[in-house]
Amino acid sequence: MNYIQLGYSDLILPALLVVMNGVLSIALQLKLERQLAVASVRMVIQLVLVGYVLTFLFAAVSLLWTALAALIMVLFASREIVVRQKRRLLGLWTYGLGAGCTLLAGGTVTMFSLLTQLRPDPWYHPRYALPLLGMILGNTMTGVSLGLDLLVSGVARERAAVDSCLALGGTRYQALLPMIRDALRGGFMPTINGMAAIGLVSLPGMMTGQILAGVEPVDAVKYQLLIMFLIAGGTGLGTLAAVIGGGWLLTDHRHRLRLDRIAPEESS
Amino acid sequence: MLTVRELTRLQISASFQLRDGECIALQGPSGAGKTLLLRAIADLDPNEGSVELDGKPRESMPAPAWRRQVTYVATEPGWWADTVRDHFAAWDQAMAVAERLGLPSSCGAWPIRRLSTGERQRLGLVRALLLDSRVLLLDEPTSALDAASTAAVETIVAERRSTGTGVIWSTHDSAQARRIGSRLFTMASGGRIEERQL
Numbered sequence: 001m002n003y004i005q006l007g008y009s010d011l012i013l014p015a016l017l018v019v020m021n022g023v024l025s026i027a028l029q030l031k032l033e034r035q036l037a038v039a040s041v042r043m044v045i046q047l048v049l050v051g052y053v054l055t056f057l058f059a060a061v062s063l064l065w066t067a068l069a070a071l072i073m074v075l076f077a078s079r080e081i082v083v084r085q086k087r088r089l090l091g092l093w094t095y096g097l098g099a100g101c102t103l104l105a106g107g108t109v110t111m112f113s114l115l116t117q118l119r120p121d122p123w124y125h126p127r128y129a130l131p132l133l134g135m136i137l138g139n140t141m142t143g144v145s146l147g148l149d150l151l152v153s154g155v156a157r158e159r160a161a162v163d164s165c166l167a168l169g170g171t172r173y174q175a176l177l178p179m180i181r182d183a184l185r186g187g188f189m190p191t192i193n194g195m196a197a198i199g200l201v202s203l204p205g206m207m208t209g210q211i212l213a214g215v216e217p218v219d220a221v222k223y224q225l226l227i228m229f230l231i232a233g234g235t236g237l238g239t240l241a242a243v244i245g246g247g248w249l250l251t252d253h254r255h256r257l258r259l260d261r262i263a264p265e266e267s268s
Numbered sequence: 269m270l271t272v273r274e275l276t277r278l279q280i281s282a283s284f285q286l287r288d289g290e291c292i293a294l295q296g297p298s299g300a301g302k303t304l305l306l307r308a309i310a311d312l313d314p315n316e317g318s319v320e321l322d323g324k325p326r327e328s329m330p331a332p333a334w335r336r337q338v339t340y341v342a343t344e345p346g347w348w349a350d351t352v353r354d355h356f357a358a359w360d361q362a363m364a365v366a367e368r369l370g371l372p373s374s375c376g377a378w379p380i381r382r383l384s385t386g387e388r389q390r391l392g393l394v395r396a397l398l399l400d401s402r403v404l405l406l407d408e409p410t411s412a413l414d415a416a417s418t419a420a421v422e423t424i425v426a427e428r429r430s431t432g433t434g435v436i437w438s439t440h441d442s443a444q445a446r447r448i449g450s451r452l453f454t455m456a457s458g459g460r461i462e463e464r465q466l
Binding site (some may be wrong): 029164 | 310311312313314319330331333334335340341342344345346347348349391394396399428
């Protein structure tokens with residue numbers, strides 16, 4: 001496989017494009033220059049670090065190290081899920097739900113692909129397991145955070161409807177069903193839109209990366225298709241688990257609506 | 269018979285019995301806790317104490333089954349579908365009750381968003397009446413109704429009482445409390461309940 005290797009000095013010129021954005025922000029008084037600078041520095045540090053971490057993990061090929069890296073990725077994903085929600089559940093529940101759902105979806109789908117389609121040796125080889133998990137987690141996280149946000153805000157908004165259904169003898173899931181449906185639709189939609197637009201509007205990053213690294217486009221497409229199927233499955237599973245779990249936490253064993261478990265909007 | 273013992277929810281605390289066919293009129297200033305009490309009996313909010321129906325504790329049955337027996341009707345009922353008809357499993361039965369409350373038979377097709385407060389109140393009551401509950405917990409059920417509609421609601425609830433349904437009816441209207449109540453409870457701002465002479 002032949003590809004054009006880059007040195008750090010080759011990145012100076014492209015980085016000037018970001019500097020140009022900063023100059024534009026100052027000129028047009030957008031007040032984005034500080035955020036842009038912080039985000040750029042963070043991106044560089046994070047990516048360089050992850051490069052070295054992955055190099056270590058690929059050399060070690062250890063189940064323990066791979067599992068630890070996966071766990072850290074899941075924890076960051078669950079934190080991101082919480083941060084993205086306008087209205088969230090109180091206390092540790094919201095972190096637990098986010099972490100549980102991303103772990104369930106990301107873990108299940110990654111294991112599925114490792115054990116059935118890719119079959120690396122050993123099965124947990126970090127060169128395959130971690131990039132796959134990362135891509136699945138990134139998309140699952142979006143679905144889970146959107147789904148939970150829609151569920152919590154929908155239940156708070158439709159409180160009277162939920163309460164009336166419960167008062168008439170409906171179960172908690174009968175009462176929450178319209179909001180659960182809306183939340184699931186909202187959680188799935190970015191994935192469906194992404195699948196519909198892929199190849200026409202955008203060339204996905206992983207496929208582009210493989211092509212740049214010298215892989216034949218048709219082979220890169222097969223990998224991309226595999227990833228898209230896994231992402232769709234992971235997002236569906238994660239969003240479903242998060243929304244059903246969210247509905248469970250927003251009610252109690254006596255089928256009572258528990259809005260007291262939602263954090264006030266201003267503290268979100 | 270509904271038996272309430274040391275039922276506690278926030279500032280309210282209550283103990284009383286409601287016999288079959290009896291109607292307790294519940295009065296008190298706004299914010300005294302009338303709604304809290306009715307919702308606590310229906311087990312719609314976390315609460316402490318004991319509530320029994322014919323000696324059977326509510327915890328011995330699933331909450332949805334309890335609420336089909338002991339049904340709370342909110343002052344402003346909520347709606348989860350687009351049209352009136354979508355909220356009823358048996359629209360023919362519902363229509364017969366709705367007509368008795370002064371609503372036209374065509375109201376099934378009405379979009380919920382165009383209903384007036386009074387129409388919502390009457391249709392909310394129709395939903396509860398169709399359950400044939402043992403106890404109705406009515407939270408100011410006629411607060412948005414004119415005299416004719418109020419009379420229709422009082423008549424239909426009285427008919428239910430004659431078949432054994434117990435009723436707790438919260439109202440700010442003292443004349444109504446005397447008309448519908450077989451007993452009168454007043455709730456002070458501290459959440460304490462006292463029985464008064466009708």
